[in-house]
Every structure is written in C-alpha cells, then in structure tokens.
Amino acid sequence: xxxxxxxxxxxxxxxxxxxxxxxxxxxxxxxxxxxxxxxxxxxxxxxxxxxxxxxxxxxxx
Amino acid sequence: xxxxxxxxxxxxxxxxxxxxxxxxxxxxxxxxxxxxxxxxxxxxxxxxxxxxxxxxxxxxxxxxxxxxxxxxxxxxxxxxxxxxxxxxxxxxxxxxxxxxxxxxxxxxxxxxxxxxxxxxxxxxxxxxxxxxxxxxxxxxxxxxxxxxxxxxxxxxxxxxxxxxxxxxxxxxxxxxxxxxxxxxxxxxxxxxxxxxxxxxxxxxxxxxxxxxxxxxxxxxxxxxx
Numbered sequence: 001x002x003x004x005x006x007x008x009x010x011x012x013x014x015x016x017x018x019x020x021x022x023x024x025x026x027x028x029x030x031x032x033x034x035x036x037x038x039x040x041x042x043x044x045x046x047x048x049x050x051x052x053x054x055x056x057x058x059x060x061x
Numbered sequence: 062x063x064x065x066x067x068x069x070x071x072x073x074x075x076x077x078x079x080x081x082x083x084x085x086x087x088x089x090x091x092x093x094x095x096x097x098x099x100x101x102x103x104x105x106x107x108x109x110x111x112x113x114x115x116x117x118x119x120x121x122x123x124x125x126x127x128x129x130x131x132x133x134x135x136x137x138x139x140x141x142x143x144x145x146x147x148x149x150x151x152x153x154x155x156x157x158x159x160x161x162x163x164x165x166x167x168x169x170x171x172x173x174x175x176x177x178x179x180x181x182x183x184x185x186x187x188x189x190x191x192x193x194x195x196x197x198x199x200x201x202x203x204x205x206x207x208x209x210x211x212x213x214x215x216x217x218x219x220x221x222x223x224x225x226x227x228x229x230x231x232x233x234x235x236x237x238x239x240x241x242x243x244x245x246x247x248x249x250x251x252x253x254x255x256x257x258x259x260x261x262x263x264x265x266x267x268x269x270x271x272x273x274x275x276x277x278x279x280x281x282x283x284x285x286x
Contacts, residue, residue, distance in 0.1 A: 011141075014102045024098075034088065037096035048097055048152075055155045056192050060185050061165040061173070 016045045063118055065128075069135040073111065076142040080104060083234050084145060087152040090241065092159050097152055103145035110138035150233050151195055157237045158188060161244060168251050172258060176250035184240050191233055 014020075025040045036042070043051070063070055084100040091097075114134035121127035165173060165180070173180055 011102075011106045014099055016098050020098075034096050034101070036088065036091075036094060037098065037101070041093075041095045043095050043097045045099070048099075051159075052151060052155050055159050055162070056151075056196065058162065060158065060161060060188060061170075 014045070016042065018044060020044075062115060063131070066114075066131060066135060069132060069139075073135055073139050073142070076139050076146070077104075077107070080107075080142040080145040080149070083149040083153070086234060086238070087149040087156070090153055090156045090238075092156050097148070100145040100148045100152075103141045103148065107138040107141035107145070110134050110141065114138065147195075147198060151199070153234060153237050154188075154191060154195055157241050158192070160241060161188070164244060164248065164251075168255060169258075172251060172254045176254040177244075177247040179243070180247075184243070187236065188240065191236070194233075 021040055021042050021044070024037065024042070080100070081104070084104070087100070088096060111134070114131045117127060117130040117134060121131070168176075
C-alpha cells in the first residue's frame with residue numbers, strides 16, 4: 001500500500017480578476033519590482049487561460 | 062539556523078534562481094507586454110513555507126517530528142518554486158508559439174521550406190513535443206501531492222513522477238529562446254522569397270499573355286497573307 005502523506009496547508013490557485021488588478025493599482029508598493037504589473041498591464045486568470053488554450057491547442061503552420 | 066539542512070537549502074536556492082530567471086524572461090518575451098501574477102504569487106508562497114521551516118526549527122525540541130516538519134516545509138517551498146517555473150514555461154511557450162503562428166501565417170509552405178528549412182525538420186516537431194509535455198505536466202502536477210492507493214496506484218504515481226521529472230529537467234527555456242531568435246533571423250529570407258515569388262508570378266501573368274498574343278498575331282498575319 002502506498003504511503004499516505006498529509007498535505008500541508010495548500011494555497012489555492014490565485015484567481016486574478018479585474019478587482020485584483022484594481023486592488024494592485026491602488027497599492028503598487030507590493031508589486032513595485034515589475035513595471036507592467038505596477039501599471040496594471042496584467043492578464044486576468046481567465047484571459048491567460050483562454051490565450052494558453054487557444055495558442056497551445058492550435059497546430060502550427 | 063537550518064545548518065542541518067544544507068542539502069535541502071541548496072536545492073531550494075537552485076530552484077529559486079531557476080524560477081526567478083524564467084519568470085523574468087517570460088515577462089520580457091510576452092507578446093502583449095503584459096504581466097502574469099501567478100508565478101509571483103508562487104514565489105511569495107514559497108517564501109512563506111521557508112519561514113515556516115525557520116519557525117519549526119526555532120521552536121523544535123530535538124524530536125524526529127520536528128526534523129520532518131522542517132524538511133516538509135522546505136520541500137513545500139521548493140514545490141511552489143517549481144510551480145512558478147512551470148507557469149513561466151507555459152507563458153514563454155504561448156508567446157513563442159503565438160509569434161511563430163503570426164509570422165509564418167503570411168507565407169506559403171513552399172516559401173517556408175525554401176527560406177526556413179529547419180522549421181519543418183527540427184523546430185516544429187520540437188515545439189509540438191514541448192507543448193505535449195507542458196500539457197501533460199499541467200494535468201498531472203496537482204495529483205502528485207496525493208499518494209493514496211484508493212485514488213492512484215503506485216504505477217500511475219511512477220508515471221506521473223516520470224512526466225514531472227522530464228518536464229523539470231529539460232532545458233526548455235533555452236530551446237524556446239533560441240527558436241525565437243532563429244525565427245527573427247529568418248524573417249528577412251522569408252520576405253525575400255515572397256518578393257521573388259511575386260515577381261515570378263507577375264512575369265507569368267504579363268509576359269506569357271503578351272508572348273501568346275504576339276505569336277498568335279504572327280500566325281494570323283501569315284495565314285491572311
């Protein structure tokens with residue numbers, strides 16, 4: 001029988017919405033290191049997932 | 062502090078450097094100049110687990126369980142860095158593949174074969190392999206943490222571990238970067254090939270009808286004469 005491991009507190013995947021982005025723009029100091037992030041040019045989770053599925057799902061020319 | 066755990070800390074450092082480098086590259090290669098926060102958050106969670114390890118050691122009473130807790134916390138920190146790494150790899154792959162799609166869509170297969178022969182022989186198969194490995198890793202990565210014979214057998218777990226090891230060990234980033242550089246270098250040749258084809262097709266569309274008309278005119282003149 002395989003050993004049962006107890007999972008430590010697992011962090012849920014971050015769901016980045018427009019509200020998250022607005023929150024970041026209000027408090028840019030948390031994300032100061034990344035220029036695009038601190039000016040609000042950020043993929044929402046659904047946007048990135050859709051783009052990834054579209055691009056990786058298509059066959060190449 | 063954490064002196065007993067040199068090996069684990071060394072591995073953590075290696076993964077930190079790897080994850081950081083790849084996340085920064087992914088940002089710089091993004092086609093739309095946008096940021097993606099998930100890798101940054103994985104790095105933040107990793108830091109949190111690392112500090113838990115420090116805390117466990119600080120409050121330990123020398124029991125075996127305390128050692129296990131410290132090692133488990135460092136392993137979790139490494140796990141989050143691996144996730145930052147894999148999220149950034151996916152991000153880079155999307156950017157590079159998108160760039161290939163957009164640029165090569167302007168040319169015919171023959172033009173690509175003439176000007177960019179290594180695309181069909183080497184680059185496209187390699188990128189398709191990388192895409193498959195990334196997709197398999199995405200499906201499997203969250204299952205790895207649960208080891209329970211009712212959910213997953215030991216063989217299936219071995220297969221998952223193999224997929225993960227394959228993904229984490231291949232130097233995907235350097236390959237993808239080099240493919241992007243090659244594409245940009247070949248653009249000039251592709252444009253030249255397209256211009257050449259256009260000239261030839263213009264010749265065919267103008268010269269041949271003119272020659273045909275002249276020859277027909279001569280034949281008609283001879284007949285009439």
